[in-house]
Amino acid sequence: MAGFSRGLPALSSVFSQLAQSALSLIATILFARLLSPSTFGILAIFWLIWMLWLSMNRSVFSEQLLASAASTRARRGYKSFVLIWLTAALTISLGASLPFGDVALLGGVTYIAFFVGSDAARYYVMAATGGRRGGFYGAAGILIVDVLRLLLALGALLTAFAGAPTALTLTLVNMSAGIWILCLIDSRQSFSLRLARGYVGGLGKFERAISLQFILGTGVSQAAPAIALLPFGFASVGAIRLTQTLLSPITLLTTAFQPTVIKLFAARKADEQGLRRLLLGLIASALLIGVLLASTAVVTVNLFGEEFIPAQYVDLVREICLPIAVMLAVAVVGQPGGAIIRVRRLGVESLRGQVIGSFTTLALCIAAAPFTLTHFVWALAAGSITTVCVTYALMAASELSKSRG
Numbered sequence: 001m002a003g004f005s006r007g008l009p010a011l012s013s014v015f016s017q018l019a020q021s022a023l024s025l026i027a028t029i030l031f032a033r034l035l036s037p038s039t040f041g042i043l044a045i046f047w048l049i050w051m052l053w054l055s056m057n058r059s060v061f062s063e064q065l066l067a068s069a070a071s072t073r074a075r076r077g078y079k080s081f082v083l084i085w086l087t088a089a090l091t092i093s094l095g096a097s098l099p100f101g102d103v104a105l106l107g108g109v110t111y112i113a114f115f116v117g118s119d120a121a122r123y124y125v126m127a128a129t130g131g132r133r134g135g136f137y138g139a140a141g142i143l144i145v146d147v148l149r150l151l152l153a154l155g156a157l158l159t160a161f162a163g164a165p166t167a168l169t170l171t172l173v174n175m176s177a178g179i180w181i182l183c184l185i186d187s188r189q190s191f192s193l194r195l196a197r198g199y200v201g202g203l204g205k206f207e208r209a210i211s212l213q214f215i216l217g218t219g220v221s222q223a224a225p226a227i228a229l230l231p232f233g234f235a236s237v238g239a240i241r242l243t244q245t246l247l248s249p250i251t252l253l254t255t256a257f258q259p260t261v262i263k264l265f266a267a268r269k270a271d272e273q274g275l276r277r278l279l280l281g282l283i284a285s286a287l288l289i290g291v292l293l294a295s296t297a298v299v300t301v302n303l304f305g306e307e308f309i310p311a312q313y314v315d316l317v318r319e320i321c322l323p324i325a326v327m328l329a330v331a332v333v334g335q336p337g338g339a340i341i342r343v344r345r346l347g348v349e350s351l352r353g354q355v356i357g358s359f360t361t362l363a364l365c366i367a368a369a370p371f372t373l374t375h376f377v378w379a380l381a382a383g384s385i386t387t388v389c390v391t392y393a394l395m396a397a398s399e400l401s402k403s404r405g
Helices: 004-032 037-068 071-100 103-128 133-161 165-186 191-203 205-232 234-246 249-267 270-306 311-344 347-368 375-404
Strands: none
Touching: 004 037, 004 103, 004 165, 004 205, 004 234, 004 249, 037 071, 037 103, 037 205, 037 234, 037 311, 071 165, 071 191, 071 347, 071 375, 103 133, 103 165, 103 311, 133 165, 205 234, 205 375, 234 311, 234 375, 249 270, 249 311, 270 311, 311 347, 311 375, 347 375
16 A cells, blocks of 8 residues: 555656646547638647647746745745736637637637646646655545546547537537646635746746747747648648647657656756666667657558548648658657756756757758648658757767766
8 A cells, every 4th residue: 555655646647647648639639520621720820829838838837846846835936827827828819719700719729728727737736746745645636637637528529529519519628628727726826926926036047048948949849830831721730730639649658757757867866877877778768669659650540540530631641640750759759858957957958959959940841841741741850850869969968078077
């Protein structure tokens, strides 16, 4: 029983990441079914913008809560910060989507906002329940909430396929996305501007470097698919989003373990040799897992795509699934590096790698835009490979310089 109590927090963290990825997959299939290809492409642009913020919030704020064992006051400030930006961004997004006059699009925009807010809320709960006193019961609560979220999302998908009223489907899918946000609203101080400002003002040099890295590097790279809008149209942007989500199980396993890996690296931070061996072992394992899962995904799409891909997207998804699978496999290989960057606070090396890789991605995408959508997606994949390889090379050079010094 004692061993189970110690292992449950790690299990709940992994399951929570799996549930979050599964919800994204279910919702993408659902909205691709509810919306026309062009309207789904519009939703994909909203999705892209919100996912940029999700990535930045994870990198700069959420994962640092886990890596640095933040104080109670810092966690409260983080909570207020999340609720304030979520409310403001949701209001702006709904205002921007109203002119299109599509109820399902409004429901999709609301879902995306709730999904991103819940991602931030999950990290708050994991950080708040990570201690010895609340670890077991907090982890059990996380499991229960995520099982409920999955059941609601599956219920929404079933109602969509059964031809139930759209309002019922949208209600269920938005409930599945928004449950975690309720965990942040537990007192009148939840929306405290003072606590939020104190939290942001208390961020250190590393967090500022990671923020700059995201703005100049990761954000530019992740926004690159939007370039496809001009030469290929909204429907093609939607197809890229759909294919990325359908193949997202490639990154599902390693993403699910990322919070656990961060904690594992943090626990061994003082052991230089052990940390290096662990990192190399994880990179090798990630490479093997990425290649196997990418190959399986491409074969599955080509053999059985008609069974689960909306009919209007089947041919296009098959056309671009290989480069997207490569891109996701490269992301798997880069995840151990992302964990060690946060623990060793290698902000400068990470910033340089992301900036070089991101501007390489932009240049390749612009060069590929006059050609076919497949060429464009291969440019995205080549940019991802450049980013990961350059970042690891800079990290290795930094470690070698420290060892010689």
